[in-house]
Amino acid sequence: MNQASIANDGASPVTRVRLLLVSGFLLPLVCGLVFFWPDRTIPNVDDLFFIPWAMEWAGTGRHWNSLLAVQFPELQSYHLQPRLHMVLAGGFFAVAGTGTTALVLFEFLCYGLTSLAFVAICLRLNLRLAAMFTPLLFAPAFVVAGFRLELTGSLLFLTGLLVSLPLIQSEGPGDGSRYRTGVGVFGKFLLATAPLAAPAVFAWSLGAIAMIEIARLASRQAGPVRLAVEGLAALGLALLVFAVSVDFEFAAFFEQFAYHASRSTGGGFNDEAIFRAVLFAAAAGIVYRKARAAALLCASLAAGQFLAAFLHDKALIRNLAASMVFLVAVDAAFSAHRARAKAVLFALLFGVLSFNFVSFYLLSTPAGNAKDVAAAYSRDLAAGRRVFIDEIMAHHYLDQQTDGALAWTWGGTFPKGRPTRTADLEDGDVWYVSEYTLLGYLKGHHDTAKTLWPDPQYRRVPQIPCVLGRQSCNLPQERWTMMRLERTAGRVLAEKLGEGAGPRVLEAD
Numbered sequence: 205m206n207q208a209s210i211a212n213d214g215a216s217p218v219t220r221v222r223l224l225l226v227s228g229f230l231l232p233l234v235c236g237l238v239f240f241w242p243d244r245t246i247p248n249v250d251d252l253f254f255i256p257w258a259m260e261w262a263g264t265g266r267h268w269n270s271l272l273a274v275q276f277p278e279l280q281s282y283h284l285q286p287r288l289h290m291v292l293a294g295g296f297f298a299v300a301g302t303g304t305t306a307l308v309l310f311e312f313l314c315y316g317l318t319s320l321a322f323v324a325i326c327l328r329l330n331l332r333l334a335a336m337f338t339p340l341l342f343a344p345a346f347v348v349a350g351f352r353l354e355l356t357g358s359l360l361f362l363t364g365l366l367v368s369l370p371l372i373q374s375e376g377p378g379d380g381s382r383y384r385t386g387v388g389v390f391g392k393f394l395l396a397t398a399p400l401a402a403p404a405v406f407a408w409s410l411g412a413i414a415m416i417e418i419a420r421l422a423s424r425q426a427g428p429v430r431l432a433v434e435g436l437a438a439l440g441l442a443l444l445v446f447a448v449s450v451d452f453e454f455a456a457f458f459e460q461f462a463y464h465a466s467r468s469t470g471g472g473f474n475d476e477a478i479f480r481a482v483l484f485a486a487a488a489g490i491v492y493r494k495a496r497a498a499a500l501l502c503a504s505l506a507a508g509q510f511l512a513a514f515l516h517d518k519a520l521i522r523n524l525a526a527s528m529v530f531l532v533a534v535d536a537a538f539s540a541h542r543a544r545a546k547a548v549l550f551a552l553l554f555g556v557l558s559f560n561f562v563s564f565y566l567l568s569t570p571a572g573n574a575k576d577v578a579a580a581y582s583r584d585l586a587a588g589r590r591v592f593i594d595e596i597m598a599h600h601y602l603d604q605q606t607d608g609a610l611a612w613t614w615g616g617t618f619p620k621g622r623p624t625r626t627a628d629l630e631d632g633d634v635w636y637v638s639e640y641t642l643l644g645y646l647k648g649h650h651d652t653a654k655t656l657w658p659d660p661q662y663r664r665v666p667q668i669p670c671v672l673g674r675q676s677c678n679l680p681q682e683r684w685t686m687m688r689l690e691r692t693a694g695r696v697l698a699e700k701l702g703e704g705a706g707p708r709v710l711e712a713d
Contacts, residue, residue: 220327227335228323232316235343239558240312242304243683244565246675247595248350249645252611254290255351255604257282259302261294271593271611283460287449288401289353303603307351314355315346321362322528326535328369329498333543334531337550341531344557345523348675350595354520357402361409361521364394365501368416372504373497374425385434388426391416392438400446404518408525411507419500477513480526481506487533495536502529519673560667564679567665571682573702577601577636580688580701584634585609589690592629596638596684612637626655626710629691639685639700644678655710656687656698 257269267282267290276284293310300306319339326335349355365372368391371384395413399406417435420426426434450457484506492499505525512522530553534546578601584591585608594612598604612635629635642653643662663681670677688699690707699707 223327223332223335224323227338228320231336231339232319232343235339236312236316238565239343239347239561240308240315241565242308243570243600244568245308245311245599246347246350246679247599248348248352248675249595250352251350251595252593252598252606254285254353255307255598256606258290258293258351259297259604261290262297262302269611271606271609274610279460281453281456283450283453283457284464285353285461286400286403286446288397288445289356291449292356292401293351303605304599307599307604311346311349311351311355314359315342318342318346318359318362318524321359321366325362325366325369325501326531328373329495329501329532329536331495331498331532331535333546333550334535337531337547337554338527340554341527341550341557342524344554344561344672344676345520345527347561348672349520352518352520353402354404354518355402357398357405358521358524360394360398360401361405361412362524364391364398364409365412365504367391367394368412369497371416371420371425372500374420375423375496384426385430388431388434389437389441392435393441396438396442397445400442400449402518402521404512404516405521407511407515407517408505408508408521411509411511412504415500415504415507474513474517477509477517477522480522481510481513484509484525484529487529491533491536498532498536502532505529523672556668556671560665560676560679563665563667568679568681568683571685571702573686574601576702577686580699581636590630590633592633592635594637594641596641597636597686600684601686626689626691626696629689629696631691631694633691635689637687637689639682639687640678640680642687644680645674647674647678656689 252271253269256271257267260266260268260270267287268280269282272282276282296310296313297306300309316339319342322342323335323338326332326338346355367387370387371391374384392413395409398409413435417431420431421428447454484502488499488502488506491502505528509517509522509525531550534549538546577597581591581597581601591609592612593602593606593609598606598609602609626635639657639662643657644664646653662678664678665681667677667679686701688701688707690697696710697707698710699705
């Protein structure tokens with residue numbers, strides 16, 4: 205059966221509209237009510253780098269983050285990362301507000317629109333079961349993403365794939381129409397713009413463009429000259445977006461971005477990414493005879509994952525890619541007579557991915573310490589102390605109004621990425637850190653964590669092993685217990701806020 209007959213097999217326009225309404229709008233809304241509830245959302249470890257930056261831009265038009273003043277004291281305008289994500293989010297915050305609720309709403313909208321884009325792709329390929337389960341499999345991936353750049357980067361990437369779909373579906377020689385040329389330019393423009401929001405998406409965009417163009421050449425849909433003209437036009441538009449996003453300050457951007465990249469951790473060859481790329485390619489091979497367009501989509505993601513192994517790979521985009529390949533390959537490889545078996549398989553995967561989060565949402569309880577935490581924080585600011593906070597404090601206690609605080613990734617070689625030593629506190633400094641941060645996210649492997657909270661005291665909700673990284677497990681039974689640390693007269697005092705026991709002196713520093 206050729207691709208054209210597959211695309212039109214048994215799906216009337218009314219059926220497609222109904223499926224789009226259910227899988228593109230209704231199910232994401234239900235997932236939003238379950239997974240995106242502000243007091244139960246789980247901030248990402250990098251949130252303090254990005255959120256105050258976007259909210260500062262929303263309020264003043266300035267690209268700056270007061271929480272990073274210790275790391276970058278000489279900078280008055282930030283080009284440490286591409287600005288497009290902060291600009292897009294900042295525009296939303298300027299309208300919706302700059303609190304935690306507005307932040308979670310933005311994250312939900314990114315999830316909903318990204319899910320909608322892939323639902324539309326699945327429906328165009330007549331993969332109706334894949335479309336139905338897309339919002340369910342995408343939701344857990346977004347839960348652990350927080351406010352990272354890949355929120356908007358993945359949205360632009362999926363939109364680029366959706367726009368390019370007519371080129372992916374075409375099998376024969378092209379007719380040179382303006383429509384195909386427009387699709388080619390606009391699709392590549394979106395794929396080229398995605399890395400301007402999130403550099404981690406660069407490998408995926410490059411892989412998708414390469415595979416689509418190779419397929420077009422092989423099927424004589426377009427010649428080298430036409431592809432080159434389209435590519436140059438798309439690149440020119442993307443460069444214009446880049447220029448505007450950096451306020452035409454090219455030298456400052458490349459200097460700061462290179463400086464930040466040189467001091468960041470990670471990178472290098474990723475053998476797990478190579479393994480995933482092989483699996484993606486195998487999926488493409490399996491479905492090629494039954495659904496060429498679906499196979500090309502999987503091949504594009506395989507190429508992106510392969511390149512990401514050598515360039516830059518982040519959790520959200522690779523989790524979304526794995527979900528997309530799984531949905532497409534299973535739905536395309538097996539006939540409609542296996543619909544029940546496919547649905548059971550998709551439902552089992554959703555259960556595995558979401559079990560820990562649902563357990564946390566249903567079984568966790570409030571810590572009841574909000575007044576104590578707010579009062580202590582206000583006293584510390586009024587006393588003029590340097591106050592360091594983690595992302596839990598900013599998200600769940602300060603409503604993202606963090607003026608006067610500093611990020612917990614301070615000092616030393618940037619970024620530390622986690623508070624591991626009380627020795628970093630200078631006399632008079634105060635540090636607010638959550639029990640989840642130290643014993644959940646960090647799993648209690650650091651001396652500071654074990655000194656503050658002995659492992660047996662950490663209570664978590666029932667869980668299965670981590671499948672989406674450290675933030676998908678060890679979720680606390682109490683939301684959210686906080687510790688206040690203060691160095692004074694050479695000693696470090698620790699107080700678990702809300703218990704009324706008062707501070708105690710740490711035996712080891």
